[in-house]
Amino acid sequence: MASATSFYDFKPLDKKSAEVPLSDYKGKVVLVVNTASKCGFTPQFGGLEKVYKDIKAKHGDDFVILGFPCNQFGGQDPGTDDEIQSFCQINYGVSFPILQKVDVNGDNASPLFEWLKNEKPGILGLKRIKWNFEKFLIGKDGQVKGRWASTTKPESLESVILEELSK
Template sequence: MASATTFYDFKVKDKKGEEVSMGDYKNKVVLVVNTASKCGFTPQYAGLEKLYKDVRARQDVGDDFVILGFPCNQFGSQEPGSDDDIQQFCQVNYGVSFPIMGKTEVNGDAASPLYTWMKEKKPGLMGLKRVKWNFEKFLIGRDGEVKGRWASTTKPESLEKPILDELAHGQKA
């Protein structure tokens, strides 16, 4: 998708394999996370859910913030289940209420164009343009641009301030 200039220009598959436009999230602040059910970082689902609920519960935020989980099986085959298995796992074990999309590749020739674009816009350490592991996080501002990128080791709760800053900074257009 060479013509894509912002996050909102992309389409991804949801948990049912249906296309979802990222344009549906226009004027929102979005945290994009590649997830896995059998990873040492899997307990971050609890932190992400708490972050999601805490930020959205603020009077000045409401539904202006969303987390999108993108299950990925590219790192140690730690997301082997079907989309249905993944949804059930997230709900039963962590009470996840934020959207979990369909299984997605984040690196390589079959990488989602969305991930390819985000990595181009915000390379990792030393300019690396690949996702290193599960639970890497990208923050998208209301303008559809990548505002931040954090490694798997970054705890979700530590992202509350950058998220709130972005919500305050980029007031709705």
């Protein structure tokens, strides 16, 4: 989707292969995360859920986290979409949307992740996603405001998210 100009131009799929128009999130702040259920960073689901609930308590539906499972890094999310959803809910109480599993790099990369990487390259201008749990913050205007590595704990992003919500 080379003509995409904002986050709202995409329609990724949910676990049942139904389109999720990201235009439904217009005017909201969104944190996009590529996730995996068998990764050293998997406990970040707990931190993501805490941030989601804390900010939702203060700002209602103005903030959402969207998880995109990915099996490209060490085969760390081999399950079906239903298995992944169940894992996230049972083990971490995840209540934010977990969408259909995607590729984030390579020939079959999700158009959304291609756009995110082009809008906000990583360190040294590298565009590829390096590992599971990279995070992208989308502002109310549908533009990428920040990108963080897997090692960045979700809780450390709360102030950045709140600042974006105040704009």
